[in-house]
Amino acid sequence: MSWLIDVLIRGVAFGTPLLWGALGEIYAERAGIVNLGVEGMMILGAFFAFAVAQVSGHPVLGLAVAAVIGGSAALLHAFVSVTLRANQFVSGLALSMLGLGLAGLLGRGWEGSPLRTPLPELSVLPPLGALLAIVLWILLYHTRWGIILRTTGESPAAADAMGVNVSLVRYLAVIFGGMLAGVAGGFLSVAYRPSWTEGMTGGIGWIVVALAIFASWDPLRAVGAALLFGTLFHLSFRLQAWIPPEPLQMMPFAFTILVLAVTARWGARKWQAPEALGLPYLRGER
Amino acid sequence: MRWKVSRWLTAVVVIAVVLAFIPTGNAQQKLKVGFIYVGPIGDYGWTNAHDVARRMVEQQLPVETLYVESVPEGKVEPFIDRLVGQGAKVIFTTSFGFMDGTVAAAQRYPNVVFAHASGFKRARNLATYMADFYQVYYLNGLMAGALTKTNKVGYVGAFPIPEVKRHLDAYALGVRYVNPQATINVRWLQDWFSPPKAKEATQALIADGVDVFAFTEDSPTVIQESAKKNLLSFAHYSPMYKFAPKQVVSGELVHWETIYLDFLRKVLAGKYTADNLQDVDYWWLLAEKAVEVGAEPGMMINPLFVSRLKSTTVKTVEFGTLSVYDLVQRRIAQMSKNPVVFDPFAGPIQDRKGVVRVPAGHTMTVGELTSMEWAAPGVTGPWPGEP
Numbered sequence: 174m175s176w177l178i179d180v181l182i183r184g185v186a187f188g189t190p191l192l193w194g195a196l197g198e199i200y201a202e203r204a205g206i207v208n209l210g211v212e213g214m215m216i217l218g219a220f221f222a223f224a225v226a227q228v229s230g231h232p233v234l235g236l237a238v239a240a241v242i243g244g245s246a247a248l249l250h251a252f253v254s255v256t257l258r259a260n261q262f263v264s265g266l267a268l269s270m271l272g273l274g275l276a277g278l279l280g281r282g283w284e285g286s287p288l289r290t291p292l293p294e295l296s297v298l299p300p301l302g303a304l305l306a307i308v309l310w311i312l313l314y315h316t317r318w319g320i321i322l323r324t325t326g327e328s329p330a331a332a333d334a335m336g337v338n339v340s341l342v343r344y345l346a347v348i349f350g351g352m353l354a355g356v357a358g359g360f361l362s363v364a365y366r367p368s369w370t371e372g373m374t375g376g377i378g379w380i381v382v383a384l385a386i387f388a389s390w391d392p393l394r395a396v397g398a399a400l401l402f403g404t405l406f407h408l409s410f411r412l413q414a415w416i417p418p419e420p421l422q423m424m425p426f427a428f429t430i431l432v433l434a435v436t437a438r439w440g441a442r443k444w445q446a447p448e449a450l451g452l453p454y455l456r457g458e459r
Numbered sequence: 460m461r462w463k464v465s466r467w468l469t470a471v472v473v474i475a476v477v478l479a480f481i482p483t484g485n486a487q488q489k490l491k492v493g494f495i496y497v498g499p500i501g502d503y504g505w506t507n508a509h510d511v512a513r514r515m516v517e518q519q520l521p522v523e524t525l526y527v528e529s530v531p532e533g534k535v536e537p538f539i540d541r542l543v544g545q546g547a548k549v550i551f552t553t554s555f556g557f558m559d560g561t562v563a564a565a566q567r568y569p570n571v572v573f574a575h576a577s578g579f580k581r582a583r584n585l586a587t588y589m590a591d592f593y594q595v596y597y598l599n600g601l602m603a604g605a606l607t608k609t610n611k612v613g614y615v616g617a618f619p620i621p622e623v624k625r626h627l628d629a630y631a632l633g634v635r636y637v638n639p640q641a642t643i644n645v646r647w648l649q650d651w652f653s654p655p656k657a658k659e660a661t662q663a664l665i666a667d668g669v670d671v672f673a674f675t676e677d678s679p680t681v682i683q684e685s686a687k688k689n690l691l692s693f694a695h696y697s698p699m700y701k702f703a704p705k706q707v708v709s710g711e712l713v714h715w716e717t718i719y720l721d722f723l724r725k726v727l728a729g730k731y732t733a734d735n736l737q738d739v740d741y742w743w744l745l746a747e748k749a750v751e752v753g754a755e756p757g758m759m760i761n762p763l764f765v766s767r768l769k770s771t772t773v774k775t776v777e778f779g780t781l782s783v784y785d786l787v788q789r790r791i792a793q794m795s796k797n798p799v800v801f802d803p804f805a806g807p808i809q810d811r812k813g814v815v816r817v818p819a820g821h822t823m824t825v826g827e828l829t830s831m832e833w834a835a836p837g838v839t840g841p842w843p844g845e846p
Contacts, residue, residue: 371501410663
């Protein structure tokens with residue numbers, strides 16, 4: 174029993190950055206914008222959170238700055254994909270690479286020292302993330318704002334006809350997503366492993382992108398999915414004597430593909446991707 | 460509006476490209492030395508250590524250095540072309556995976572001096588070099604064996620390849636010499652650098668009951684994570700004492716600059732040229748001061764642990780009964796001589812299945828060390844490729 178609790182606690186710890194990142198990605202994608210730049214926004218958040226926390230001694234301030242930085246990086250993506258209507262996938266990939274490179278450049282000389290005032294791993298962000306998921310779920314399904322957001326992602330033309338400013342909604346959703354990705358990155362550098370190293374996100378951003386799909390764009394399901402992915406990641410080391418780690422580490426992506434395949438074939442409409450996901454909106458088209 | 464933005468962006472790109480190609484005027488003709496790194500210089504591990512050495516070389520010798528970082532293994536050749544194009548006359552390629560690319564480039568540029576770290580292929584203009592840790596891991600193992608209370612020491616390994624297995628086995632031999640009951644519990648990351656993986660592997664070992672940690676991964680994650688539970692650890696590669704001053708016992712430090720300085724001095728003196736490197740192989744250890752025992756330069760053992768190491772005794776054939784602290788000192792002295800008086804891989808040694816791997820009277824050669832696959836007694840856990 175204590176074994177189970179122990180494993181679940183690890184699942185929560187590693188699941189926390191996944192959850193925060195995924196909640197942001199879910200909101201951006203609900204508005205119709207895919208942001209593959211999560212890895213880049215996270216690593217920028219990780220660096221700025223560490224630098225600010227190290228200088229000021231306040232990890233929470235670091236997280237706040239990480240949110241602003243993540244949001245700013247996302248603004249770039251929003252500009253390219255909403256205003257310029259460029260290919261969202263390419264722009265997101267570019268943002269990932271830009272973020273990794275920029276954080277590496279800025280981080281020169283910050284590696285090699287532990288954070289003076291780390292945040293306990295399981296203190297603020299895990300419960301806050303769960304609470305946030307509930308709030309975002311209520312907002313999404315039970316408020317007017319949620320209807321506007323979902324309509325923007327399903328049918329921007331209809332939203333436009335309703336008098337919704339499609340570009341504004343998409344901008345806000347993408348920026349909000351970036352802020353959460355920034356916090357997720359900050360969690361890594363001020364709580365999960367309180368120090369800075371180049372490339373420290375180590376691909377977590379990509380798991381986040383998969384998780385948003387796996388949770389079928391539902392904030393509450395994202396909580397369970399993050400816990401599952403986090404637990405699987407830990408188990409890949411816990412069970413290494415019996416099971417090789419690769420299959421378990423592959424599991425999140427395998428699950429995601431499976432869910433995509435199953436929902437595409439048999440799933441109800443509400444389980445599937447927003448209709449206009451990835452498509453730029455130009456008034457008067459189609 | 461869109462036109463203007465894209466024109467503006469184009470202009471920025473053009474200006475940037477032009478700026479990048481304006482030569483930064485340095486009329487002085489210094490020897491240009493290029494370094495090719497596999498990781499980012501901010502990794503605080505392997506690549507960082509090479510870069511620290513590069514900067515020391517630039518300070519101490521009349522040379523100019525160039526470097527390229529984060530070069531994927533197997534794609535080294537275009538980067539060598541670039542460095543040669545920039546005028547590099549000596550090029551160091553610092554990852555095992557660069558071996559074949561470096562060999563090909565050495566044929567293409569017969570007048571450039573090449574040196575490849577951790578490989579085994581040489582040519583008339585291609586030398587090899589390596590600063591290896593196995594002696595230091597053995598010494599860390601002696602200390603770990605004395606300090607464990609649960610008789611379980613842990614090792615977080617990067618990849619199950621001969622280099623890491625050699626270090627792990629040396630560590631295990633040290634542990635068991637002092638503490639024959641101890642097991643060495645292993646987890647593999649399949650990654651040279653992954654803080655999240657290192658962290659969860661550490662947690663898994665903590666759950667096994669491990670109370671002393673060593674590792675091969677290019678970040679201080681294992682140290683930070685085990686220190687949260689007040690468990691002890693040995694630093695790897697870079698100075699990591701400050702990440703857990705109360706828990707880090709000792710560790711391994713590298714001094715690549717000893718090799719780079721020696722090699723480049725000989726190049727500058729005309730002793731090494733692009734014609735006589737066929738047999739030049741640096742396999743430098745404690746005796747050459749290419750590696751050091753400690754978690755911080757100059758601090759061999761964290762003072763907090765000296766008394767515990769002095770009060771734990773061990774029976775030896777050579778020295779009779781003495782403290783582990785004294786044993787470590789004796790072994791360091793023996794291995795600091797050239798040729799060494801003691802080698803951790805001197806036979807007889809059996810592997811964990813009981814097969815004799817090093818017969819009595821034989822000491823493993825460099826060739827055997829760089830291709831070893833067996834697991835030492837006491838190693839517990841998966842061991843891919845076990846013979």
